[in-house]
Amino acid sequence: MKNxxxxxxxxxxxxxxxxxxxxxxMVNIISSPGAGKTxxxxxxxxxxxxxxxxxxxxxxxxxxxxxRRLQKYxxxxxxxxxxxxxxxxxxxxxRVLDSFDLDNLDMLFIENVGNLVCPSHxxxxxxxKLAVVSTSEGDDKPAKYPMLFKEAKAVILNKTDLxxxxxxxxESFRKDFRKxxxxxxxxxxxxxxxxxxxxxxxWISSQNLKPxxxxxxxx
Amino acid sequence: MKNxxxxxxxxxxxxxxxxxxxxxxMVNIISSPGAGKTxxxxxxxxxxxxxxxxxxxxxxxxxxxxxRRLQKYxxxxxxxxxxxxxxxxxxxxxRVLDSFDLDNLDMLFIENVGNLVCPSHxxxxxxxKLAVVSTSEGDDKPAKYPMLFKEAKAVILNKTDLxxxxxxxxESFRKDFRKxxxxxxxxxxxxxxxxxxxxxxxWISSQNLKPxxxxxxxx
Numbered sequence: 001m002k003n004x005x006x007x008x009x010x011x012x013x014x015x016x017x018x019x020x021x022x023x024x025x026m027v028n029i030i031s032s033p034g035a036g037k038t039x040x041x042x043x044x045x046x047x048x049x050x051x052x053x054x055x056x057x058x059x060x061x062x063x064x065x066x067x068r069r070l071q072k073y074x075x076x077x078x079x080x081x082x083x084x085x086x087x088x089x090x091x092x093x094x095r096v097l098d099s100f101d102l103d104n105l106d107m108l109f110i111e112n113v114g115n116l117v118c119p120s121h122x123x124x125x126x127x128x129k130l131a132v133v134s135t136s137e138g139d140d141k142p143a144k145y146p147m148l149f150k151e152a153k154a155v156i157l158n159k160t161d162l163x164x165x166x167x168x169x170x171e172s173f174r175k176d177f178r179k180x181x182x183x184x185x186x187x188x189x190x191x192x193x194x195x196x197x198x199x200x201x202x203w204i205s206s207q208n209l210k211p212x213x214x215x216x217x218x219x
Numbered sequence: 220m221k222n223x224x225x226x227x228x229x230x231x232x233x234x235x236x237x238x239x240x241x242x243x244x245m246v247n248i249i250s251s252p253g254a255g256k257t258x259x260x261x262x263x264x265x266x267x268x269x270x271x272x273x274x275x276x277x278x279x280x281x282x283x284x285x286x287r288r289l290q291k292y293x294x295x296x297x298x299x300x301x302x303x304x305x306x307x308x309x310x311x312x313x314r315v316l317d318s319f320d321l322d323n324l325d326m327l328f329i330e331n332v333g334n335l336v337c338p339s340h341x342x343x344x345x346x347x348k349l350a351v352v353s354t355s356e357g358d359d360k361p362a363k364y365p366m367l368f369k370e371a372k373a374v375i376l377n378k379t380d381l382x383x384x385x386x387x388x389x390e391s392f393r394k395d396f397r398k399x400x401x402x403x404x405x406x407x408x409x410x411x412x413x414x415x416x417x418x419x420x421x422w423i424s425s426q427n428l429k430p431x432x433x434x435x436x437x438x
Contacts, residue, residue, distance in 0.1 A: 033251045033335045033364060034356025061336065063363055084366065086305065086336035114364070115336050116252045117280065117305035136355030136381065137253025144282055145252060145333070147303065162355065165384055167411065192386065 008122055012090035015097065015125025022102035023209040026110065028126035030148055032141075033114030035134040036158040038066045039191040041109060045073040047201050052106040052208060057096060059088040059112045066111060076100055087118040090125050106210050116141070120148040127207070128153035135159045135166055139173035142180055149180045154187065156200065161190040227341055231309035234316065234344025241321035242428040245329065247345035249367055251360075252333030254353040255377040257285045258410040260328060264292040266420050271325040271427060276315060278307040278331045285330060295319055306337040309344050325429050335360070339367040346426070347372035354378045354385055358392035361399055368399045373406065375419065380409040 019026045029037050045054055055076040058067040067079045078096045080088060088110065100108065110126065112119040120129070131152035133141050136159055142149045149155065155177065163170065170188075177186065185203055189196035238245045248256050264273055274295040277286040283298045290296070297315045299307060307329065319327065329345065331338040339348070350371035352360050355378055361368045368374065374396065382389065389407075396405065404422055408415035 032253065032333070032356075033360060034353075061364060061366075065359055065363060084336075084340075086334070113336065114251070115305070115334055117303075117332065117334050118337065121303075134253075134355065136353065136378065137251075140282075140284055141252055144284060145280060147280075159355065162381060162384055165381055 005121065008090050011094055012123035012125040015090050015094050016127075018097065019102065019108070019125060019127075020209075022105070024102050024105050024108050025207055025209050026108045026124075026126045027204075028110045028112060028119070028124050028129045029132060030112045030116070030119045030129055030152075031114060031132035032116045032134075032137055035114070035132045035137065036156075036191045037111050037114070037132050038069055040132060040156060040158065040189075041070060041111065042073075043191050043194070043197055044109075044201070044204065045070060045075060047197070048205065049073050049075055052205065053104055055100050055105050055108045057088075057093065057108065057110045059092075059110065061085070061113060076105075082113060086113060086115050087122050088112050088124055089122050093124045106208055107204075116145045116148060120151055127209075131155045132158055135162050135168040135170075138166075139169045140176070142173065142177040146180050149177055152181065152184060154185045154203065155181070157186060157188045158191050160188050160195055161193045224340065227309050230313055231342035231344040234309050234313050235346075237316065238321065238327070238344060238346075239428075241324070243321050243324050243327050244426055244428050245327045245343075245345045246423075247329045247331060247338070247343050247348045248351060249331045249335070249338045249348055249371075250333060250351035251335045251353075251356055254333070254351045254356065255375075255410045256330045256333070256351050257288055259351060259375065259377065260289060260330065261292075262410050262413070262416055263328075263420070263423065264289060264294060266416070267424065268292050268294055271424065272323055274319050274324050274327045276307075276312065276327065276329045278311075278329065280304070280332060295324075301332060305332055305334050306341050307331050307343055308341050312343045325427055326423075335364045335367060339370055346428075350374045351377055354381050354387040354389075357385075358388045359395070361392065361396040365399050368396055371400065371403060373404045373422065374400075376405060376407045377410050379407050379414055380412045 058079045064079045078099045129152045187200045277298045286296045286298045348371045350367045406419045
């Protein structure tokens with residue numbers, strides 16, 4: 001295992017150097033299956049694809065269903081099917097980077113395989129990890145799966161529209177999460193209803209590494 | 220990887236022989252984080268612990284939160300903390316079996332680590348795998364994570380009470396699932412509201428390997 005992680009780390013450093021030299025922000029999105037990663041990308045592309053040049057790497061065990069949901073935004077998308085594998089690794093990312101015109105890209109989102117555990121252990125060369133968790137999964141996820149919540153540079157709590165219909169205790173969630181990670185931004189949103197997303201759009205735009213020529217978001 | 224799986228398989232066969240010789244039904248419950256495995260166990264213990272002698276192995280990365288939720292049923296419970304590991308293996312099960320009085324146990328439920336991918340690859344010596352998936356995860360899970368749905372001997376679709384508030388298409392779910400696994404029972408339930416659970420109680424009781432002396436369920 002140590003050997004696998006060491007090799008992955010070397011390749012991740014290589015990927016990070018390349019992507020940073022091109023001033024591309026690379027975001028590794030990690031969540032349980034069905035927490036709303038693809039819907040977050042749909043909303044983000046809808047709002048930002050006209051001002052930021054966005055690309056997506058879709059990691060899935062099988063099928064290109066998520067990629068097809070994003071096709072309507074006319075952005076470059078590459079699918080990586082892991083064929084049973086439970087996470088992406090830096091080698092798989094390195095192999096597909098050639099498919100993107102990095103000089104003409106601002107942000108590259110990686111939608112990792114739906115899994116709250118294994119993807120946290122693998123550096124892909126990303127600028128940072130983004131954790132997505134949904135209210136319907138229960139408020140105990142930060143306590144029970146701490147590694148991702150510790151590593152993430154931002155956390156999205158999705159499906160706030162379902163709060164009235166679940167026993168999710170948002171105070172308990174915030175408290176457990178802040179014990180693990182007191183600093184990073186937490187966005188409480190509903191990607192299907194649109195609630196709370198403006199703050200996320202502003203924040204992710206402000207992370208851009210290239211100068212934005214025209215942006216309504218940073219005004 | 221093959222080596223790891225081969226060793227796991229040998230130990231799983233050993234576990235299976237032991238557990239079967241004691242006529243204990245061992246059920247390996249697998250789902251995403253927060254799909255409702257523990258709530259299913261709560262409902263199942265409430266209904267069945269007076270007629271069947273139930274034990275539970277709680278697999279978690281860290282914490283004993285799930286085990287504490289089950290303490291009120293006065294059943295034997297053993298926690299396995301994987302310390303970051305993304306699944307249980309047959310060695311971890313073998314090590315804790317001594318803690319149970321198998322001669323005086325009917326069913327041993329294993330709540331695996333919340334993960335729709337890795338646990339599917341590891342035989343624990345169980346009688347069968349039970350898949351739990353919830354409506355809030357989206358209807359595309361069987362198509363996107365086929366292995367578990369192929370391997371499971373029964374599937375529980377939980378959180379049917381949230382159907383009115385999600386875009387879950389139950390026809391699409393059933394169709395995708397039946398393509399992968401046409402035969403096994405599918406229980407559509409709400410573990411928090413209690414809907415649909417009677418069929419599950421009847422079915423799981425009927426799987427018991429020891430003669431039940433008095434059971435209202437089998438009448």
